[in-house]
Amino acid sequence: MALQNVEVIAKKRQLSQIGKKTEPVDSTIKEQFKFNSIAEVLSFNSPVFIKNYGPGQISTTAFRGGNASQTAVLWNGFNLQNAMLGQSDLSLMPSFLFENIEVEYGGSSSLWGSGAVGGSIHLNNKPLFDQGLKASTNFGAGSFGLKNISTNVTFSNSKFITSTKIYNSRSANNFNYVDTTDKEHTVKQQKNASYDFLGLMQEIKFLINAKNILSVNAWINANKRRLPSFDLQSESKTYQRDDAARVTANWSFINSNFRSGLRAGFFEDKINYTDSLTSLFSKNKTQTIIAENENYLTWHQHHQLNFGFNFSSSSAFTTNYESTKTLSRASFLAGNKFSFLNGKWLTYVSGRAEYFSVGTLPLTGNISTEYNLTKHVVLMASTAKVYRQPTLNELYWLPGGDINLKPEQGYTCEGSVNYKTQINAFSIFISGAAYSRKIDNWILWVPGVNGNPSPINVQQVWSRGTETTWKINYYKDKFSYKINLVTGYVLSTVEANSLENDNTVRKQLIYTPRYTVNATILIGYNKTALTFFNQYVGYRFTTSDNSQWLDPYQVSSLRLNYSVDTNLAEFILYTACNNLLNKNYAVLQGRPMPLRNYEIGITIKTKKKNT
């Protein structure tokens, strides 16, 4: 039994994934993105639409028609959403930090709490016992002054693991782009867009005895970046610093029929924003404490009860509020997993009740089930009540914040089918899902008097759509081929809006593409892999009455990993050509993306100890 799987948080993930489409990012694909952030991994490999303001700039999610604050980003089960903003910036999360990245489709508020509405992104560390000393260093460089360096040193024996990861990524980011609206100066250079991201992650894990595991994780990072003007603005002198310190401790107790976990975390996020042109200097700090207890009792050969408590408290220190403000939440969760027909049919039922220091939060719950119809086919269905609590900014921002704001809440249901088979050297996996979700009291910032925006519970939104995944893998001798196709179709429309003569009803939400298609072709020989990624994103509306939009874009990337084994070490050479077809595109209006550009890199890994 792999010891890392006995940890209690892994149990929770397993439960939340019953009856729902969940996809891990393939490890060979992930290897091709070791110099990139989670934002790039997801945008090329999942139907999650990443709202990206440019390389190194803010990247947030639109998942199943929801917005950034309706996606939970969970680091080993802890929600990383900034408590003031209610969202996470994925560009500040290098993919190399996480051994495992999983995309959980669909909401799961009863397990993951506020914000898990459209779906959840799991970033997991899975260090292994008994691996000896391992070290690897990645050096990368690329167009526009891109420089990457990251190192991972891990030591583990049968009782103890330590893993240290350090990274720095920086770029002048002064790429050229084409401004089609300016006929006199068509080719322009991006200005004031440099960035410098630095971070350290440390994990320590003890196997105290056969029944107890203790782990401590820390992730500290300091990120500097200049924020460019959008293409029509005359100039920008804005600068932003995002610093974060995250420390978690995790104790798991494992018995034959009972497991229990105690977890606690402290999270500090600082965002300091400076604009010398407008003399705007904004300092914001949030501190969040989370304490959690979870218990799993196998009370019958086939049935397992789980229950737990969660307490979380977030405080914001900012000049934009009247004073320091704190939101606290205490939750009780209980559920039961039923297993019938020798494990062919699983059902999970759960409920969550919460106390919230400002207003009330709904009771949430879910019922999900999956059935192995044949050896090849699994049928899944799930329904859940989901919610998102108002963020600190929505409640307290001055002027505009509204203490009487209600949580966004609604119901989601989905059904999916997985088909899996092995034909000689081919393995085939096909998955299709359809879902529907209605959210009431959807919060929108609507500018009021003097243009000062104020959040209001203004509308009802109905999101529905389908996703498919097609994977064909071929392995024979040293050859491997992979073809992946991931499609997403989302209709996310306003169903009701209280404004007079409003023209948003039945209209698609802004920046929610109806169609996304990702295709990947990998050709591998031994440890060398050539991968072609292609991403298509359909029309994105930029106004809520759908009167303005951006055209679809298609962007490709070709990446090559070439591995050389020596007695001393393993060397992996890496090269990439991004935006292969040199397309002029923008994900968001007025935020140009680079034309064709290149990356090269090398990874040096110590040889694996032969035990």
Added chain:
Amino acid sequence: MKNIIVISIFLSVTVSCVKDKPQDSVQPQVQLTNAKKVYIINEGNFGSGNSSISLYDTGNDAVIENFYQTQNTASPAIGDVAQSLTKINGKFYLVVNNSGKIIVCDDQFKKLTQITKLTSPRYILPITNQKAYVSDYNGNEISIIDLNSNTKVDSIACPGFTEEMALIYNKAFVTNTKRNYTYVINTVNNTKADSIDVGTNAGSIVIDKNDKVWVLSSGDQTNTIAGKLSRINPITNQIEISFSFNVSESPFRLCLNKTKDTLYFLSGGIYRMAISDNNLPSAAFIAKGTKTFYGLGINPNDHTLYASDALNFNQKSNIYIYNTDGSQKKYFKAGLIANGFYFE
């Protein structure tokens, strides 16, 4: 067989139902009459470059959207955030705030030239036939424009975010949303002559039939500072009378009717008061309802009141025309975030 069924189920999930390509809105062919026109300035979303000008024909209620684009097909982009429109010497001056420029057009809205080297211009005020002042958000200065060459020739240091301006007796009164003062500039020698404490966040200014200057300050809800309406004697630069609002209110967009005896402003709803009133109006002349009034203007030709509702600031604005008794006369759609009107 089973595989075929499974595959066909997946295919049907992959293929979906709504056509992705949006329908381009077709601009109906409109016949313009000889009646007076109203130009609506739609500032668009900050950072999105989707400003536009809508033309409204009071003769037949026809609306031409994207009128600037229609008249300038070769180079149709206005830039980011069209802030204000002023006609000087028969030419339109369209101030584009976040692109740092003023587009100069002929009376048919065909672009003639543009004035650049401005930081974030807001309003233009003609001082003489040759000279105009331009207020600025971030520039900490008033730009002086030579109207013959349409170039910036000089500037007057003026810290803070300067906004609307008014000219009387060789004095330009310049409102400022970052300072508590309205500055008085001697327009003969282009120097700052005086400053008047009008309260926090003052952005709009008018001159009434008695040659008195009225300045409206919005206050600051964050720091619980109330807005103020002040009447200034332009000869002495003294405040003659001042009215305080409740802290919860944020009045803005002060306007005057044609006879220059009635003030209008926005504060949620639309308010009006006579220049001779001794108190602020206690109730809105036109209630807010669910609207977000953002632009306000009085048509000098028929005295009707034009107000724009920016809705959620991310869709086409609603333009409401009200009769002088406050009843709604008309309603139509203009571009994104209409902030003001130019009446022929």
